[in-house]
Amino acid sequence: MVENTIIIGSGPAGLSAAIYLSREGFNPLLICGSAQGGQLMLTTAVENMPGFPDGIDGPELIERMRKQAEKFGTRFVNEDVVDVDFSLRPFKVRTASNEYEANAVIVATGANSRMLGIESEQRLLGHGVSTCATCDSPFYKNKDIAVIGGGDTAMEDSLFSTRFCRSVTIIHRRDSFRASKVMQEKVLSNPKIKVIWNTEVVEILGEKSVTGIRLKDNSGKLTDMPIEGVFLAIGHVPATGFLKGKLKLDDQGYIVTKEEVLTEIEGVYVAGDNADKFYRQAGTASSSGIKAALRVREYFQNMQK
Numbered sequence: 001m002v003e004n005t006i007i008i009g010s011g012p013a014g015l016s017a018a019i020y021l022s023r024e025g026f027n028p029l030l031i032c033g034s035a036q037g038g039q040l041m042l043t044t045a046v047e048n049m050p051g052f053p054d055g056i057d058g059p060e061l062i063e064r065m066r067k068q069a070e071k072f073g074t075r076f077v078n079e080d081v082v083d084v085d086f087s088l089r090p091f092k093v094r095t096a097s098n099e100y101e102a103n104a105v106i107v108a109t110g111a112n113s114r115m116l117g118i119e120s121e122q123r124l125l126g127h128g129v130s131t132c133a134t135c136d137s138p139f140y141k142n143k144d145i146a147v148i149g150g151g152d153t154a155m156e157d158s159l160f161s162t163r164f165c166r167s168v169t170i171i172h173r174r175d176s177f178r179a180s181k182v183m184q185e186k187v188l189s190n191p192k193i194k195v196i197w198n199t200e201v202v203e204i205l206g207e208k209s210v211t212g213i214r215l216k217d218n219s220g221k222l223t224d225m226p227i228e229g230v231f232l233a234i235g236h237v238p239a240t241g242f243l244k245g246k247l248k249l250d251d252q253g254y255i256v257t258k259e260e261v262l263t264e265i266e267g268v269y270v271a272g273d274n275a276d277k278f279y280r281q282a283g284t285a286s287s288s289g290i291k292a293a294l295r296v297r298e299y300f301q302n303m304q305k
């Protein structure tokens with residue numbers, strides 16, 4: 001059986017595309033992946049999604065979107081895509097146990113935040129540990145927080161957090177930032193931001209919520225620092241490993257697009273954080289999923305002419 005459209009990924013981008021396509025009768029098949037729901041599944045509260053004045057938990061938002069897509073006829077399979085073949089039509093999408101064919105594909109696999117690799121960050125993720133300062137800084141009004149990283153994202157997160165937090169401490173393992181000179185100057189001149197150089201976080205302290213971090217400097221000296229929030233800003237990894245040689249990727253692994261959702265292959269579209277290295281918001285991912293769905297509709301309409 002050749003599917004009309006296959007959507008790869010079950011975060012807000014993939015689910016938004018599914019809602020639009022299924023409502024219009026395209027009967028899409030959505031391959032969820034093992035990390036179902038994307039990064040919203042790690043978010044305890046979403047307060048900036050339009051339509052939810054009291055906020056909503058990330059997993060609940062994903063569940064509502066999934067039910068909406070199911071209501072209109074989206075079908076779901078809980079498998080990971082391991083390979084694709086876009087060289088022939090119909091396109092082939094392979095999982096570990098099945099091969100699917102489709103006339104159109106939307107790749108909405110998202111991106112994963114780089115983590116420190118310590119047990120406590122996983123345990124406290126969503127309870128004081130966050131990978132999105134833009135999303136979560138407002139929860140830390142008049143509190144002391146730390147930002148981990150030294151690139152532009154860390155600078156942007158630190159500056160944004162000063163709008164809400166009492167103090168922001170940047171922890172950086174080197175003696176200089178990788179960020180642009182302009183961003184560095186803004187950070188270093190902000191009185192609410194201080195920097196601890198040549199130091200790494202080896203432990204995040206707290207049982208049910210963050211109470212502090214354990215730092216180790218270049219000499220090996222350990223120091224505990226009391227804080228209430230930790231923002232990881234050490235980069236993202238787009239979930240595009242299976243696409244190498246199949247679609248054009250940049251040097252960081254992000255899918256190269258035209259007009260936001262188009263690829264070099266007609267009938268293959270992209271949505272969400274696997275192509276967006278700047279915004280990385282649920283709302284913008286959802287928006288790109290809608291755009292990809294509308295492009296799929298246009299693609300099939302043109303085929304019928």
